[in-house]
Amino acid sequence: MQILDFDSQVFLAPMAGITDKPLRKLTAGFGKGNIVSEMVAINALSRKNPKSYRIADVRDEPYPVVVQLVGSDLQLFDFAAKLAQDLGAHSLDINMGCPVRKIVANKSGSYLMTDMPLASKIIETVVKATPLKVSVKFRKGWDCQHVNAVEFAKMCEESGASYITVHGRTRSEFYSGRADWNIIGEVKAAVKIPVVGNGDVGSVTDARKMLEYTGADGVMIGRAALGQPWLISQIDKGLKTGEEFLPPSHQLVKETLLTHIKELVNYYGEKIALGLSRKYVCWYTKSMRDAKRFREKYVHIDNLPEALKEINLYFEEAKE
Numbered sequence: 379m380q381i382l383d384f385d386s387q388v389f390l391a392p393m394a395g396i397t398d399k400p401l402r403k404l405t406a407g408f409g410k411g412n413i414v415s416e417m418v419a420i421n422a423l424s425r426k427n428p429k430s431y432r433i434a435d436v437r438d439e440p441y442p443v444v445v446q447l448v449g450s451d452l453q454l455f456d457f458a459a460k461l462a463q464d465l466g467a468h469s470l471d472i473n474m475g476c477p478v479r480k481i482v483a484n485k486s487g488s489y490l491m492t493d494m495p496l497a498s499k500i501i502e503t504v505v506k507a508t509p510l511k512v513s514v515k516f517r518k519g520w521d522c523q524h525v526n527a528v529e530f531a532k533m534c535e536e537s538g539a540s541y542i543t544v545h546g547r548t549r550s551e552f553y554s555g556r557a558d559w560n561i562i563g564e565v566k567a568a569v570k571i572p573v574v575g576n577g578d579v580g581s582v583t584d585a586r587k588m589l590e591y592t593g594a595d596g597v598m599i600g601r602a603a604l605g606q607p608w609l610i611s612q613i614d615k616g617l618k619t620g621e622e623f624l625p626p627s628h629q630l631v632k633e634t635l636l637t638h639i640k641e642l643v644n645y646y647g648e649k650i651a652l653g654l655s656r657k658y659v660c661w662y663t664k665s666m667r668d669a670k671r672f673r674e675k676y677v678h679i680d681n682l683p684e685a686l687k688e689i690n691l692y693f694e695e696a697k698e
């Protein structure tokens with residue numbers, strides 16, 4: 379079942395502070411896959427907060443970007459949806475799964491799984507606000523005593539969502555334990571709109587297993603893509619061709635990391651980019667030789683030329 383009008387059933391998950399423009403550009407450069415923005419707070423967007431406005435502005439991105447909105451106020455959702463459309467969103471996603479206390483306290487994110495009438499009104503409001511497709515991302519339920527993903531999915535369908543994404547964990551679980559793929563299958567069996575399954579997919583094999591096990595129409599990948607921007611297109615290709623993939627060469631990992639840092643510098647400026655590069659260095663070098671020692675050294679580097687020099691040196695040494 380076609381999910382978006384882009385020929386792929388694989389999604390890069392929205393990840394706050396991570397799926398920013400530099401990472402989206404890098405991911406799209408490797409090939410096909412659906413790309414979702416970081417969540418954008420509708421309250422901040424309505425105040426024209428420069429940071430949120432910039433996150434929502436995807437006009438210069440030549441590939442389709444699903445822009446994710448988070449909030450709870452109906453009027454602000456109407457305003458934010460229209461603004462996101464003007465700022466180039468290909469389609470809109472509503473965050474009804476974020477477990478973070480501050481978001482939940484604001485009646486947003488996974489709180490909305492506990493207030494279906496409000497969640498329904500939000501979806502109807504966003505659907506009415508623009509001609510763009512509207513999807514909803516949510517969890518298995520609030521906690522193991524309140525598992526309501528199936529009812530919630532039906533509500534999303536009735537309220538006008540084009541497709542839904544289900545993360546197989548409750549709000550209480552945050553990101554711990556194994557994601558429950560059974561609930562994704564139960565949701566798929568209960569609705570007619572496409573369902574994207576999410577949780578613990580890190581390879582072509584996992585993606586195929588999840589799709590077969592749940593019957594879902596698409597698969598969304600979050601943490602496994604950290605430090606592996608080629609993964610989304612690899613999984614897309616693997617599902618289409620049956621191919622499996624070898625880990626990338628050190629040379630490709632190094633070049634991708636350096637390109638990533640260059641994109642971070644272009645977007646955030648040198649100082650912020652250097653700070654952000656620390657987490658990316660950890661992720662890109664995760665399974666490499668002597669990586670721990672290198673990371674410990676890297677976090678103390680305070681200027682970009684030295685950082686780039688050390689990355690080059692480390693990769694030379696690690697391949698010996």
Ligand SMILES: Cc1cc2nc3c(=O)[nH]c(=O)nc-3n(C[C@H](O)[C@H](O)[C@H](O)COP(=O)(O)O)c2cc1C
Binds near residue numbers: 446579
């Ligand atoms: C650092 C981080 C930030 C996240 N930010 C968002 C977000 O902005 N919106 C959202 O819907 N989910 C967010 N998530 C949840 C992911 O989209 C995804 O549902 C979750 O990581 C499970 O998928 P995985 O097992 O493939 O990682 C975030 C997850 C992480 C680890």
